[in-house]
Amino acid sequence: MNAYGRQLLTALRFLLCTTLILGLAYPALVFGLGQLIAPAQANGSLVSVDGKAAGSSLLAQPVTGEEFFYPRPSAVQWDAAGSSPSNLGPNQPSLIEAMTTNKAEVATRENVVPGSIPIDALTASGSGLDPDISLANARMQLPRVAKATGLGEATVNELIRENTNNAVLGFLGQPSVNTTTLNAALLQARTNP
Structure with a gap:
């Protein structure tokens, strides 16, 4: 695999990791903490x-x-x-x-x-x-x-x-x-x- 291919693969892995962490895990954590700590406020x-x-x-x-x-x-x-x-x-x-x-x-x-x-x-x-x-x-x-x-x-x-x-x-x-x-x-x- 050439240098361009390795960089592209690294960028795609980074995109996947940040999407999982910032797009799914973090919102789920914040939602869960809201439901646990202040459910009435979190639900409007x-x-x-x-x-x-x-x-x-x-x-x-x-x-x-x-x-x-x-x-x-x-x-x-x-x-x-x-x-x-x-x-x-x-x-x-x-x-x-x-x-x-x-x-x-x-x-x-x-x-x-x-x-x-x-x-x-x-x-x-x-x-x-x-x-x-x-x-x-x-x-x-x-x-x-x-x-x-x-x-x-x-x-x-x-x-x-x-x-x-x-x-x-x-x-x-x-x-x-x-x-x-x-x-x-x-x-x-x-x-x-």
Whole structure:
């Protein structure tokens, strides 16, 4: 076999080995570790209602109706394919206009004074699809949801508590309420009292 043939054979063996290692073994290892260490997250963090997948706890869902908790406004009109922030600065007229519009809508829907509305009820998150809201935002919505569902404020407040994520390591960030899991819990509570 000449030098060209030996080099070609070496290159083909290298291609086969790297394909097996990087194309099959490594992805299988990562998949297996994901299933072992964090199966819920590796499978999409699915939220179930009556045994059927209803969404992901990582993504907010658009809400209409009085019986659900509203997530933050979406900068991408709930299109996960275009997930991104609005990239609007605090002095841009379009952001100020959107916040003014949101403030009027929230004040009417929640029957509160516009000055008491938490900022996260008026502005979109960095991804435009974040399901987390502040405790203040959840507590502002509690009377409306309790009345609309007929579950009572104590029951709805307990569901808020159960769906509150505390600060990471107890000091990084602030507690937040996941609206996707909270709304799924509300559906469960209403269908299975």
